[in-house]
Amino acid sequence: MTWKSALLMPGLVATVLTGIGAAGLQAQDAGKMDPGKMMEGATRMMQEGMKTMRQNSMKADGNAAAQKAAGNVDPRTYVELPPEIRARFLATMRGFMQTLDKVSGALAEGNFAEAARIAEDEMGPAHEMMKKLKKMQATPQQVAEIKKRARERFAQVVAESGDKVRPGIGRIAMQVLGKPLPGMKEHKRTAIGPHLPAAMHRMGIQLHLNAADFADVARKVGKQPTVEDYRKVLSAYQEITGMCVACHDAWRVF
Ligand code: HEC
Numbered sequence: 001m002t003w004k005s006a007l008l009m010p011g012l013v014a015t016v017l018t019g020i021g022a023a024g025l026q027a028q029d030a031g032k033m034d035p036g037k038m039m040e041g042a043t044r045m046m047q048e049g050m051k052t053m054r055q056n057s058m059k060a061d062g063n064a065a066a067q068k069a070a071g072n073v074d075p076r077t078y079v080e081l082p083p084e085i086r087a088r089f090l091a092t093m094r095g096f097m098q099t100l101d102k103v104s105g106a107l108a109e110g111n112f113a114e115a116a117r118i119a120e121d122e123m124g125p126a127h128e129m130m131k132k133l134k135k136m137q138a139t140p141q142q143v144a145e146i147k148k149r150a151r152e153r154f155a156q157v158v159a160e161s162g163d164k165v166r167p168g169i170g171r172i173a174m175q176v177l178g179k180p181l182p183g184m185k186e187h188k189r190t191a192i193g194p195h196l197p198a199a200m201h202r203m204g205i206q207l208h209l210n211a212a213d214f215a216d217v218a219r220k221v222g223k224q225p226t227v228e229d230y231r232k233v234l235s236a237y238q239e240i241t242g243m244c245v246a247c248h249d250a251w252r253v254f
Contacts, residue, residue, distance in 0.1 A: 007182050076252040081195050086253050089192050096207075100241070108216075108231065112224060115233075116218035118239070123211035125150035126169050132181055133173075145176045151212050154205045165193065165201040200251050207243040214240055 064232050081089060099122040106115035121130045133143050149172045157167050161188065174180050181187075193201050217236040221229045 014231060024187050042096050044172050049131050058173065067174045074252065076248075076250060077197075078087045079195075079197060079251050079253050081253055083220075085192055087189070092192065096244070097125060100244075103214075103237070107237070108128065112221040112229075112233065116215035119218070120215040120251070123208060123240070124215060125154045125212055126149060126173070127208065127211075129169070129173060129181060132183070136151040136177075136182065138177060138214050147212075151209065158202050158209065163198045165196075165198045165205070167205065169191070197251075200237070200247065203243060203247045203250070207240065207247070208240045210236075210243055 003050055094209045099118060102118050102122075106112070106118060108226070121127060124147065130143075133146070138146075146169075148170045150167075153167055153169065153172060157165055170181060193204070196204065214233075214236040218233050221233065
């Protein structure tokens with residue numbers, strides 16, 4: 001888990017802030033502020049925070065306790081999902097893997113515009129309604145507006161700390177299109193988000209935001225990509241894969 005993605009976990013945010021604060025106070029005592037020391041303090045507190053968080057999630061999780069008794073220590077928090085939701089969740093995951101593979105392929109060909117398009121349409125904010133929007137012949141302006149407003153809404157949602165996560169992207173689409181998307185009722189019934197713990201849901205939403213950020217970076221690359229361009233694009237790409245890793249480190253559904 002990278003420090004950036006770890007920061008997304010609410011338990012850690014407080015600990016890190018305390019860590020920076022505590023190190024800062026110590027430095028003040030010594031009569032100087034040392035940014036290196038402050039970050040050191042923050043990192044230490046974060047590591048301790050992650051340890052406590054893991055221990056807490058183990059305590060809260062009877063399944064994990066049973067596993068531990070059996071000698072299998074799995075520090076991830078178990079999330080119970082209804083079987084059909086779990087199947088959809090895992091299918092979505094396999095879809096993300098395919099998307100990453102396609103993005104990698106486009107990058108290998110030096111086709112940055114295509115890499116951006118795939119990441120945004122298959123993994124960006126509002127990605128799950130792209131096919132529907134095409135089918136109902138939404139204009140490119142409408143699609144762009146929905147993507148933009150979904151992204152803004154997602155950014156708000158990950159910044160919130162409550163235990164309810166309600167992105168309301170369907171409502172945004174309805175406002176932009178002037179009519180509801182077909183199959184909204186069906187979508188409500190099969191939506192995965194409402195079944196996820198808020199912290200996990202936010203990590204998923206952050207993944208979509210990182211995909212949109214990647215698309216921005218990839219689109220900026222000109223006709224003659226430089227080494228620096230590749231570096232920036234790969235760094236944005238790692239912000240995507242870092243979210244996959246962070247979430248996989250924290251949760252399990254079996
Ligand atoms: C919101 C959290 C989250 C994010 C973000 C996430 N995953 Fe997952 N993923 C999971 C969980 C939980 C599982 C199930 C793991 C388990 O129970 O052992 C899983 C399982 C998978 C699987 C196995 C699917 C199967 O059929 O068993 C694949 C492949 C996968 N993820 C790929 C990805 C990729 C690629 C990304 C990033 C682009 C990603 N995931 C991002 C939570 C997440």
